[in-house]
Amino acid sequence: xxxxxxxxxxxxxxxxxxxxxxxxxxxxxxxxxxxxxxxxxxxxxxxxxxxxxxxxxxxxxxxxxxxxxxxxxxxxxxxxxxxxxxxxxxxxxxxxxxxxxxxxxxxxxxxxxxxxxxxxxxxxxxxxxxxxxxxxxxxxxxxxxxxxxxxxxxxxxxxxxxxxxxxxxxxxxxxxxxxxxxxxxxxxxxxxxxxxxxxxxxxxxxxxxxxxxxxxxxxxxxxxxxxxxxxxxxxxxxxxxxxxxxxxxxxxxxxxxxxxxxxxxxxxxxxxxxxxxxxxxxxxxxxxxxxxxxxxxxxxxxxxxxxxxxxxxxxxxxxxxxxxxxxxxxxxxxxx
Amino acid sequence: xxxxxxxxxxxxxxxxxxxxxxxxxxxxxxxxxxxxxxxxxxxxxxxxxxxxxxxxxxxxxxxxxxxxxxxxxxxxxxxxxxxxxxxxxxxxxxxxxxxxxxxxxxxxxxxxxxxxxxxxxxxxxxxxxxxxxxxxxxxxxxxxxxxxxxxxxxxxxxxxxxxxxxxxxxxxxxxxxxxxxxxxxxxxxxxxxxxxxxxxxxxxxxxxxxxxxxxxxxxxxxxxxxxxxxxxxxxxxxxxxxxxxxxxxxxxxxxxx
Numbered sequence: 160x161x162x163x164x165x166x167x168x169x170x171x172x173x174x175x176x177x178x179x180x181x182x183x184x185x186x187x188x189x190x191x192x193x194x195x196x197x198x199x200x201x202x203x204x205x206x207x208x209x210x211x212x213x214x215x216x217x218x219x220x221x222x223x224x225x226x227x228x229x230x231x232x233x234x235x236x237x238x239x240x241x242x243x244x245x246x247x248x249x250x251x252x253x254x255x256x257x258x259x260x261x262x263x264x265x266x267x268x269x270x271x272x273x274x275x276x277x278x279x280x281x282x283x284x285x286x287x288x289x290x291x292x293x294x295x296x297x298x299x300x301x302x303x304x305x306x307x308x309x310x311x312x313x314x315x316x317x318x319x320x321x322x323x324x325x326x327x328x329x330x331x332x333x334x335x336x337x338x339x340x341x342x343x344x345x346x347x348x349x350x351x352x353x354x355x356x357x358x359x360x361x362x363x364x365x366x367x368x369x370x371x372x373x374x375x376x377x378x379x380x381x382x383x384x385x386x387x388x389x390x391x392x393x394x395x396x397x398x399x400x401x402x403x404x405x406x407x408x409x410x411x412x413x414x415x416x417x418x419x420x421x422x423x424x425x426x427x428x429x430x431x432x433x434x435x436x437x438x439x440x441x442x443x444x445x446x447x448x449x450x451x452x453x454x455x456x457x458x459x460x461x462x463x464x465x466x467x468x469x470x471x472x473x474x475x476x477x478x479x480x481x482x483x484x485x486x487x488x489x490x491x492x493x494x495x
Numbered sequence: 496x497x498x499x500x501x502x503x504x505x506x507x508x509x510x511x512x513x514x515x516x517x518x519x520x521x522x523x524x525x526x527x528x529x530x531x532x533x534x535x536x537x538x539x540x541x542x543x544x545x546x547x548x549x550x551x552x553x554x555x556x557x558x559x560x561x562x563x564x565x566x567x568x569x570x571x572x573x574x575x576x577x578x579x580x581x582x583x584x585x586x587x588x589x590x591x592x593x594x595x596x597x598x599x600x601x602x603x604x605x606x607x608x609x610x611x612x613x614x615x616x617x618x619x620x621x622x623x624x625x626x627x628x629x630x631x632x633x634x635x636x637x638x639x640x641x642x643x644x645x646x647x648x649x650x651x652x653x654x655x656x657x658x659x660x661x662x663x664x665x666x667x668x669x670x671x672x673x674x675x676x677x678x679x680x681x682x683x684x685x686x687x688x689x690x691x692x693x694x695x696x697x698x699x700x701x702x703x704x705x706x707x708x709x710x711x712x713x714x715x716x717x718x719x720x721x722x723x724x725x726x727x728x729x730x731x732x733x734x735x736x737x738x739x740x741x742x743x744x745x746x747x748x749x750x751x752x
Binding site for chain 1: 499502503506510513514517518584585586588589590591592593594595
């Protein structure tokens, strides 16, 4: 299967000088379920807006299905679907009318369109409320309709910007099932951005972890977690005057314990990596005690993508962070 | 390509109409305002009609043409406000991800607003007729009145649309609309015959598209098919359209790729 997305050295600088995307390169194979995992401000939404032709890139190249993003935008629009982070629907129209109109935008018409709309309504379980105005729909229903509207023309490539953020757990699982089915049964390539590691872990064949406009690491979820090389123990040190010196000393002390594969400094403490780390916890506590360093807490986890992020950036992905004012429309600042 | 643009225009027109008709408050406001002005002006200025030098027929006959300008002007802010709505809600970007024809986005909206002026215009005409106004040119003339006002409305919409695209603020579009409307309505022949205006306002009036449009509508009502006046009006409106639509397209290109 060939690459349906090829991005090289993509850069996006906003009018106010922010480097939202700072030279990223990656490719996505057709049929793949690909993810961008990272915190707010990492450049995920910006990248998607560039790839969906909504935002003009500052420099670099982006090829979607062999079409250049700048020269052949029109051709690209015919074969992609996009669901933005905020649900965008026409509240004055019914669910059915929204989908039909979207079909018209994609130059579909007549019976073919009608059948497709019925099919989609059934797929997202909105057939019963299809002829009610969208203003009466619940948040979850709107999100499902929004997804359906991106699928009307059976796009080869589907872009999803944080598709389950804000959904209740049940709706989230339902959405995951829909997406997996879509990718599996229809062969739709899916490019997804998310802050939730469970989502990236569960759905993506391949993913790129992003932070501050850069790709930090790429690979499949399994590969990435394996890179951790074991479990993670998070040690929180009590805050003190000599925090930095303390952290350095603690690092040296811990590294001396047998079986530890890696120790890195993180905010307010250390991240310790080892195989079967739970057995090393007593040794760690003992060694800190002997050196009279106060440990605030000890936390243990099996490898997760958040740990991968932590290992590469020294921070955690924090999904509960307040999102910067996400406008549903794209950023209107442009650099000419 | 042209067929696609027409196809898209039709569906966007359909969408705009559905939205307008499902927000009855907008229609009511437009009708109510028109009736209110008709009533107020004709009552307050009822004795003007008997002033020496005032055109024959009384004030109602004279002012109806001018009052018909109100719904056309207020409806034209609707285009701008709907556009701002679509921009701020993100619906515009949802459209832009599809191959929908870009010109159709503007055309569909303009068409729906032109059509919507029919309702308040029709109601004012009916009411004026009931109150005693006469129509010198009969049904064909009335049809031409509708067309002329629709043309005016489209030309005037460009102001709101350009402002909306530039500022993305409904307050600005509405505010600008009112700010422009009030002085221009009064510094025109809409409500008062030209000779009754002070000299300097007469000069303003002679450059005012509202005057030209009103004169044409008034001629159709009271005089007959005064082609000089009508053609002058259409020429001025064509010029106005070129200017406002030019500004609109310029702003539109800045917002859209």
